[in-house]
Amino acid sequence: MRNVLTIVRKELRAYFVSPIAYVVLTGFLLLGGWFFFNLLSRFNMLLSIYTQLQQGAADQLNLNEFVIAPLMHNLSIVLVILVPMITMRAYAEEKKGGTYELLLTSPLRTGEIVLGKFLASFVFICIMLGMTGVYPAVLIAFGNPEIGVLLAGYLGLLLLATSFVAVGLLTSSFTENQIIAAVSGLVATMLLYIIGWPADTAGEVLGPLLRYLSATDHFADMVNGLIDTQDLVYFASLILLSLFLTQRSVESLRWR
Amino acid sequence: MIEVQNLTKRYGDLTAVSDISFQAESGQILGFLGPNGSGKTTTMRIITGFMPATMGTVKVAGFDIFDESFEARKRIGYLPESPPLYNDMTVTAYLRFVAHIKGMARADIPDALDRALERCGLTEVASRVTGYLSKGYRQRVGLAQAIIHNPSVLVLDEPTVGLDPQQIIGIRSLIKELAGEHTVILSTHILPEVAQVCEKVVIINAGKVVAEDMLENLAQDQTLEDVFLKAIAQEEPGAAETEETVKEAAE
Numbered sequence: 194m195r196n197v198l199t200i201v202r203k204e205l206r207a208y209f210v211s212p213i214a215y216v217v218l219t220g221f222l223l224l225g226g227w228f229f230f231n232l233l234s235r236f237n238m239l240l241s242i243y244t245q246l247q248q249g250a251a252d253q254l255n256l257n258e259f260v261i262a263p264l265m266h267n268l269s270i271v272l273v274i275l276v277p278m279i280t281m282r283a284y285a286e287e288k289k290g291g292t293y294e295l296l297l298t299s300p301l302r303t304g305e306i307v308l309g310k311f312l313a314s315f316v317f318i319c320i321m322l323g324m325t326g327v328y329p330a331v332l333i334a335f336g337n338p339e340i341g342v343l344l345a346g347y348l349g350l351l352l353l354a355t356s357f358v359a360v361g362l363l364t365s366s367f368t369e370n371q372i373i374a375a376v377s378g379l380v381a382t383m384l385l386y387i388i389g390w391p392a393d394t395a396g397e398v399l400g401p402l403l404r405y406l407s408a409t410d411h412f413a414d415m416v417n418g419l420i421d422t423q424d425l426v427y428f429a430s431l432i433l434l435s436l437f438l439t440q441r442s443v444e445s446l447r448w449r
Numbered sequence: 450m451i452e453v454q455n456l457t458k459r460y461g462d463l464t465a466v467s468d469i470s471f472q473a474e475s476g477q478i479l480g481f482l483g484p485n486g487s488g489k490t491t492t493m494r495i496i497t498g499f500m501p502a503t504m505g506t507v508k509v510a511g512f513d514i515f516d517e518s519f520e521a522r523k524r525i526g527y528l529p530e531s532p533p534l535y536n537d538m539t540v541t542a543y544l545r546f547v548a549h550i551k552g553m554a555r556a557d558i559p560d561a562l563d564r565a566l567e568r569c570g571l572t573e574v575a576s577r578v579t580g581y582l583s584k585g586y587r588q589r590v591g592l593a594q595a596i597i598h599n600p601s602v603l604v605l606d607e608p609t610v611g612l613d614p615q616q617i618i619g620i621r622s623l624i625k626e627l628a629g630e631h632t633v634i635l636s637t638h639i640l641p642e643v644a645q646v647c648e649k650v651v652i653i654n655a656g657k658v659v660a661e662d663m664l665e666n667l668a669q670d671q672t673l674e675d676v677f678l679k680a681i682a683q684e685e686p687g688a689a690e691t692e693e694t695v696k697e698a699a700e
Contacts, residue, residue, distance in 0.1 A: 195549075196549075196550060199546065199549040199550055200550075203535075203546050206537075206538070206542070207535070207537060210537045210538075211537050290533070290534075290535070291530075291531045291532070291533045292533040292534070292535060293533075294494075294497075294499050294527070294529045294533050295527075295529075295533035295547070295550075295594070296550070297498075297499050298497040298498055298499050298522055298525065298527050299522060299547075299550040299552075300519050300520075300522045300523045300550075300551065300552050301550055446499075446500060447500070447501055
């Protein structure tokens with residue numbers, strides 16, 4: 194465990210000593226802010242239209258449904274692209290810079306290296322998502338969104354981002370080229386995002402399967418305030434499977 | 450201290466190292482010589498447990514590097530061809546990180562850090578970021594990294610490449626100092642370096658050991674250059690050509 198923490202500290206330092214952390218956090222908040230601003234002004238417009246239209250119609254408008262849910266869906270698309278860029282350096286840079294030799298000739302277990310790198314990126318993602326908390330905070334201060342649904346949505350966003358982190362780390366462990374790591378990571382996270390698209394026309398067997406594999410479908414449930422064990426199991430399996438494969442991929446150097 | 454037995458490494462069809470055996474006694478400096486591409490780095494990577502051998506065994510301080518890898522790796526300090534530095538860390542932070550992952554007790558780290566900094570002449574640059582250091586200093590940080598946990602075995606892959614003459618002298622005398630408490634394997638293709646620093650010499654060519662002896666026996670009635678050229682000429686059909694390039698390099 195001590196070794197895991199040493200790796201976590203080293204990785205987090207690498208994020209925050211270099212400009213990476215600041216660029217990513219700023220970019221993420223900038224886009225998030227833009228989405229939030231637009232969704233909110235649309236909500237505002239709808240509100241005034243509904244009020245004029247009919248007495249009491251404005252009550253049908255729900256902050257969760259019209260602002261928070263679309264905001265989270267938008268953020269999830271940004272995560273599809275951003276997370277592979279956060280994780281691309283994890284293994285590729287070590288391989289390129291020769292520090293991989295240092296890590297693998299030290300008395301560290303591969304599992305400790307893999308877990309340390311994963312936890313560091315997880316902490317980073319938590320910081321990133323935590324900072325978007327200002328948007329719902331504004332809504333809570335000036336409106337009355339449903340807190341339970343909001344929290345379920347955040348849990349979904351966190352699980353989605355964590356799964357992407359695990360997948361991104363896996364693709365980084367395959368190569369010493371950061372661009373290849375990022376692109377293959379992006380393809381993988383994007384696939385997880387869109388794999389459910391043909392589900393409606395894919396037939397009785399393939400359809401549900403594709404829907405089950407799709408990260409978006411599980412995520413959408415949670416954004417709507419529905420935490421199903423099936424969704425939790427899905428994300429947990431995706432994360433664990435990716436971590437396991439990463440461990441195998443790092444370890445594979447020792448078999449060849 | 451270090452026992453290499455019948456070591457073979459194949460990458461697909463290419464045999465990088467073929468059936469080599471040698472050993473280094475405790476406290477000895479062993480010069481591992483060979484032309485470029487002769488399998489030196491591969492051998493060192495196997496000794497340090499970075500990659501497995503196709504066949505054969507390596508024992509470091511009595512521990513098999515494959516079966517008892519954890520114990521063996523604790524006892525090795527390794528300086529790869531290019532020093533494995535994190536360019537965004539300061540020298541102190543980097544060395545502290547290495548001390549941690551080498552499994553040192555927390556309480557021993559400050560002293561070990563000071564000692565390593567002092568021994569490698571890094572005290573003045575201790576708070577600088579490694580990415581901005583000159584090549585000579587980077588090499589010294591690499592060496593400090595290898596000795597910080599006081600390993601019984603030191604594996605140094607071409608430690609003086611790219612340094613200026615004064616730095617070379619500095620590093621060589623440091624290596625000499627380190628012997629005695631550490632067993633050192635020093636890979637190089639610079640012959641005078643071996644003559645100055647090493648007690649024992651192993652010469653490999655095209656993945657095979659072509660000479661292994663104490664330096665004084667090898668270079669008794671001829672220079673090390675002659676020994677080296679003869680040794681690598683034995684095996685190779687196109688030796689004449691190689692010999693000339695090596696001569697040029699030696700000059």
